[in-house]
Amino acid sequence: MAKRLEVTYRVYEDGTALAHAAAxxxxxxxxxxxxxxxxxxxxxxxxxxxxxxFALLADPAQPYGKNIPxxxxxxxxxxxxxxxxxxxxxxxxxxxxxxxxxxxxxxxxVHRIEGELDPEEAAAKYETVIRREFRxxxxxxxxxxxxxxxxxxxxxxxxxxxxTEGIHELGRIAFANHVPQKDTWRITLSAPVINEALEVVFxxxxxxxxxxxxxxxxxxxxxxxxxxxxxxxxxxxxxxxLDTKAAAKLPKPGADHAGHVELAR
Ligand code: 6PG
Numbered sequence: 001m002a003k004r005l006e007v008t009y010r011v012y013e014d015g016t017a018l019a020h021a022a023a024x025x026x027x028x029x030x031x032x033x034x035x036x037x038x039x040x041x042x043x044x045x046x047x048x049x050x051x052x053x054f055a056l057l058a059d060p061a062q063p064y065g066k067n068i069p070x071x072x073x074x075x076x077x078x079x080x081x082x083x084x085x086x087x088x089x090x091x092x093x094x095x096x097x098x099x100x101x102x103x104x105x106x107x108x109x110v111h112r113i114e115g116e117l118d119p120e121e122a123a124a125k126y127e128t129v130i131r132r133e134f135r136x137x138x139x140x141x142x143x144x145x146x147x148x149x150x151x152x153x154x155x156x157x158x159x160x161x162x163x164t165e166g167i168h169e170l171g172r173i174a175f176a177n178h179v180p181q182k183d184t185w186r187i188t189l190s191a192p193v194i195n196e197a198l199e200v201v202f203x204x205x206x207x208x209x210x211x212x213x214x215x216x217x218x219x220x221x222x223x224x225x226x227x228x229x230x231x232x233x234x235x236x237x238x239x240x241x242l243d244t245k246a247a248a249k250l251p252k253p254g255a256d257h258a259g260h261v262e263l264a265r
Pocket of ligand 1: 081149157
């Protein structure tokens with residue numbers, strides 16, 4: 001019996017409106033998690049899309065970040081490039097420059113993936129950190145409060161790229177994935193870990209994402225070709241925050257700027 005997954009997408013006028021919506025949602029979800037559990041365990045992605053949202057969260061003139069109890073945020077990365085923390089390609093560096101250098105997280109609760117290490121070593125160390133922080137035993141899977149994802153124009157998410165081994169990884173929490181199309185290695189959370197989250201939010205903007213996004217939501221289920229289709233939270237919610245360009249091929253949202261898709265997977 002196919003599992004049916006309710007997906008909500010919310011569409012915003014442009015990149016700026018999208019970034020504001022994402023910052024608002026980030027702040028709301030942190031507040032909810034802290035209220036319920038005394039802390040917020042968040043996994044964030046890199047790339048370029050989150051930059052504007054991080055900048056808004058860090059901006060004291062904006063209403064979002066200043067009410068976030070940053071000392072109660074436990075920050076993890078969804079993935080990292082195999083570079084050091086000061087490399088222009090580093091997801092950690094992007095986050096440090098746009099957010100972490102401007103707010104006051106507990107440094108013991110900011111869990112950078114050490115991309116400068118051998119990929120397998122970096123992945124193993126990161127998995128050990130996650131097991132420690134979540135107090136996992138045996139085959140337990142960490143449950144993040146929110147996992148923030150982006151999506152590439154090839155339909156990848158995290159560092160789960162089309163036709164790479166990482167798509168099939170089911171046992172490890174974090175692992176090194178060889179990405180031949182980029183001639184590189186990446187360290188990434190596995191799809192089952194992302195799917196364990198209480199909420200998964202895709203933050204996607206730009207017209208180059210319209211076609212892959214349509215494939216993700218309405219195309220044939222083919223995760224090897226479109227790895228973002230792997231993301232089906234087991235017991236959590238799945239939300240897409242989009243700008244009009246990325247949503248161009250989706251059914252027009254309702255008056256509340258939201259659309260709903262029921263995925264049979
Ligand atoms: C990374 C990200 C990756 C990203 C997508 C979208 O390390 O690059 O984690 O999965 O979310 O590639 O990237 P853009 O936001 O730059 O389009």
